[in-house]
Amino acid sequence: MNAVINEVKPQDPVPTRRGRPSIYVTKAKELLAQNPNLTVEEFSKAIGKPLYRSKLILAVAKGKRPTIKMKKAKSKKVKPVAMQKLRNLIASNEPLKVTLKVAPPSSGTLSISDVLDERGKSYGPFIGHARVTQAIKHAIFNHAPVLEDDQREALEMIAHKIGRIINGNPDYVDSWVDIAGYAQLVADRLNGKTR
Numbered sequence: 001m002n003a004v005i006n007e008v009k010p011q012d013p014v015p016t017r018r019g020r021p022s023i024y025v026t027k028a029k030e031l032l033a034q035n036p037n038l039t040v041e042e043f044s045k046a047i048g049k050p051l052y053r054s055k056l057i058l059a060v061a062k063g064k065r066p067t068i069k070m071k072k073a074k075s076k077k078v079k080p081v082a083m084q085k086l087r088n089l090i091a092s093n094e095p096l097k098v099t100l101k102v103a104p105p106s107s108g109t110l111s112i113s114d115v116l117d118e119r120g121k122s123y124g125p126f127i128g129h130a131r132v133t134q135a136i137k138h139a140i141f142n143h144a145p146v147l148e149d150d151q152r153e154a155l156e157m158i159a160h161k162i163g164r165i166i167n168g169n170p171d172y173v174d175s176w177v178d179i180a181g182y183a184q185l186v187a188d189r190l191n192g193k194t195r
Contacts, residue, residue: 024049028061050121123168133163150189154182 031038044054136159161175
């Protein structure tokens with residue numbers, strides 16, 4: 001079997017799934033031609049995309065091939081005493097009391113409104129997401145057999161992520177990774193590996 005590998009030259013347009021540069025890469029090139037010192041923040045405001053996405057688009061526009069590095073989350077170990085208290089509380093079937101403390105916005109943090117606006121850019125309007133997600137959950141759970149708690153929770157979270165994809169940005173990679181992760185957790189448990 002012969003394979004032909006085309007070499008990508010720096011002047012070639014950066015292909016997307018459809019074989020042409022994205023409109024954002026084209027826009028980035030136009031803005032860079034006007035201002036070679038364009039910052040990620042300025043570009044993000046110009047196109048209305050989150051900073052992480054704008055950074056990737058600018059890198060592609062400059063002819064770089066960005067790689068996405070996933071940071072492994074550090075897990076915090078729960079002290080055995082605290083874990084036992086939690087198990088006892090769950091076993092008691094008493095209603096859980098939760099206290100949430102919301103810090104007032106400071107100069108270095110985003111306000112709730114800012115966070116919601118940022119999420120809306122990736123996930124679309126919340127009401128649309130809610131309608132799509134609830135329709136998926138309705139379809140699943142009206143026809144589902146009896147499920148274990150982890151199976152039911154995984155399906156609910158997968159429905160949630162599908163709702164975000166359909167209602168918002170289908171190219172937001174975290175949603176796809178999350179779907180695979182929830183499915184993997186159930187598959188692992190069914191194979192005897194509990195996480």
